[in-house]
Amino acid sequence: MSRIHTIIEPFRIKSVEPIRMSTAEERERALAASGYNLFALHSQDVMIDLLTDSGTGAMSAEQWASLQRGDESYAGSPSFYRFESAVRALFPFKHVIPTHQGRAAEKILFSVIGGPGKVFPNNTHFDTTRANIEHTGAIAKDLVIAEGRVPSLEHPFKGNMDLEALDATIREHGKENVPVVFVTVTNNSGGGQPVSLENLRGVRAVCDRHGLPLFLDGCRFAENAWLVREREAACAHLSVREIVLEMARLCDGMTMSAKKDGLANIGGWLAVNDDELARKCRNVLILTEGFPTYGGLAGRDLEAIAQGLAEVVDHDYLRYRVRSTAYLGDALRAAGVPIVVPTGGHAVYIDARGMLPHIPPLEYPGQSLAVALYREGGVRGCEIGTVMFGRQPDGAERPAAMDLVRLAIPRRTYTQSHVDYVTEVAQHVAHIKKGLRGYRIVAEPPQLRHFTARFEPL
Ligand SMILES: *Cc1c(COP(=O)(O)O)cnc(C)c1O
Numbered sequence: 001m002s003r004i005h006t007i008i009e010p011f012r013i014k015s016v017e018p019i020r021m022s023t024a025e026e027r028e029r030a031l032a033a034s035g036y037n038l039f040a041l042h043s044q045d046v047m048i049d050l051l052t053d054s055g056t057g058a059m060s061a062e063q064w065a066s067l068q069r070g071d072e073s074y075a076g077s078p079s080f081y082r083f084e085s086a087v088r089a090l091f092p093f094k095h096v097i098p099t100h101q102g103r104a105a106e107k108i109l110f111s112v113i114g115g116p117g118k119v120f121p122n123n124t125h126f127d128t129t130r131a132n133i134e135h136t137g138a139i140a141k142d143l144v145i146a147e148g149r150v151p152s153l154e155h156p157f158k159g160n161m162d163l164e165a166l167d168a169t170i171r172e173h174g175k176e177n178v179p180v181v182f183v184t185v186t187n188n189s190g191g192g193q194p195v196s197l198e199n200l201r202g203v204r205a206v207c208d209r210h211g212l213p214l215f216l217d218g219c220r221f222a223e224n225a226w227l228v229r230e231r232e233a234a235c236a237h238l239s240v241r242e243i244v245l246e247m248a249r250l251c252d253g254m255t256m257s258a259k260k261d262g263l264a265n266i267g268g269w270l271a272v273n274d275d276e277l278a279r280k281c282r283n284v285l286i287l288t289e290g291f292p293t294y295g296g297l298a299g300r301d302l303e304a305i306a307q308g309l310a311e312v313v314d315h316d317y318l319r320y321r322v323r324s325t326a327y328l329g330d331a332l333r334a335a336g337v338p339i340v341v342p343t344g345g346h347a348v349y350i351d352a353r354g355m356l357p358h359i360p361p362l363e364y365p366g367q368s369l370a371v372a373l374y375r376e377g378g379v380r381g382c383e384i385g386t387v388m389f390g391r392q393p394d395g396a397e398r399p400a401a402m403d404l405v406r407l408a409i410p411r412r413t414y415t416q417s418h419v420d421y422v423t424e425v426a427q428h429v430a431h432i433k434k435g436l437r438g439y440r441i442v443a444e445p446p447q448l449r450h451f452t453a454r455f456e457p458l
Contacts, residue, residue, distance in 0.1 A: 087271065100296030
């Protein structure tokens with residue numbers, strides 16, 4: 001066996017979903033009807049859907065079985081207690097508050113601790129995190145290390161926080177105006193890049209110096225822990241579970257989307273140690289999500305998450321997960337498509353600004369590339385760049401730090417031949433890239449414009 005190196009999918013398929021094949025002409029019509037916004041497509045018009053890894057994964061046989069066990073009692077359901085103990089087995093925070101997804105946890109937390117004059121540092125805020133902070137009038141600060149902003153630069157932990165910038169930000173705004181420091185693992189908007197345990201300890205030390213709490217945005221905690229195990233020499237002997245527990249020990253609370261490393265199709269939670277904060281958050285929860293033992297979820301969803309948390313820290317699963325993502329990244333690079341290196345846990349990010357230098361950032365090279373991947377091959381990715389982050393709270397528009405197209409890999413869903421097909425489509429688009437044009441926005445909402453904006457080709 002020692003000469004056999006292929007890392008196979010550690011599962012076989014029990015139930016299949018057909019993919020509807022489409023032609024370039026059909027896809028061109030679908031694009032025009034959707035205002036060139038890939039979020040507005042009908043998913044049946046997509047062949048390989050890499051829009052997001054959020055809630056799009058396949059559940060295991062055990063998860064499907066657990067749905068039957070779901071107890072739909074309004075209050076005190078055993079499904080809640082199974083959920084709570086599965087969360088606390090990895091993140092032993094005192095209070096675990098279920099929510100229907102990650103942004104609901106954010107909305108509750110920031111409506112309690114945010115507000116005008118407040119500042120929230122993070123390595124890189126995810127779009128919903130930033131929007132929920134800014135919605136309260138507070139400021140969201142991205143303080144990732146400089147290496148994390150250079151797509152072509154190799155660094156094992158490009159998600160790390162810049163500790164000096166963090167310290168300077170707290171001093172500049174005054175610690176009384178920084179209710180909490182956040183660290184996002186892995187750093188989704190910054191390329192799915194991991195944060196080292198050493199860096200998290202460093203953030204903890206800065207927080208301790210100023211007497212501030214530290215929270216995790218833990219959406220991809222297991223992928224982060226696996227990359228720590230692989231890339232941080234001091235942690236190579238630890239299990240993923242041990243690394244996760246150490247991450248939790250360094251923090252005072254977390255927000256979580258169970259649609260990522262919960263291996264579920266819906267769900268999330270807010271967890272905190274502070275009793276008073278938990279009391280205030282539960283009061284908002286009851287207004288917006290539901291009673292504290294279900295928080296906007298059905299009992300069966302709580303069961304699926306509990307089972308998912310047991311499966312996601314499995315080393316065979318994580319080895320396959322991270323390797324299969326790197327497989328796509330390696331193939332794209334070999335095909336001459338520039339990507340953010342090294343590949344992170346859940347996605348490959350194409351450097352659209354680097355690939356399409358003839359399209360200026362304010363003409364949205366990421367949008368142009370994402371549309372081309374769909375038109376040419378029915379592959380749906382997601383612009384993460386100036387469309388997503390270019391509109392400032394003061395109404396001005398500025399280029400984002402990077403213009404990327406994220407190809408997010410749903411968990412346990414596509415096979416190697418699907419991924420080979422995606423590589424071929426990207427290679428073809430690279431071949432015709434000189435003919436690609438920019439876009440202009442003809443309609444946009446006041447917040448999170450990428451979801452509903454309409455575009456016109458230039
Ligand atoms: C997905 C995500 C969120 C928001 O979670 P939802 O379940 O989509 O509301 C927050 N932070 C990060 C890093 C995410 O990836």
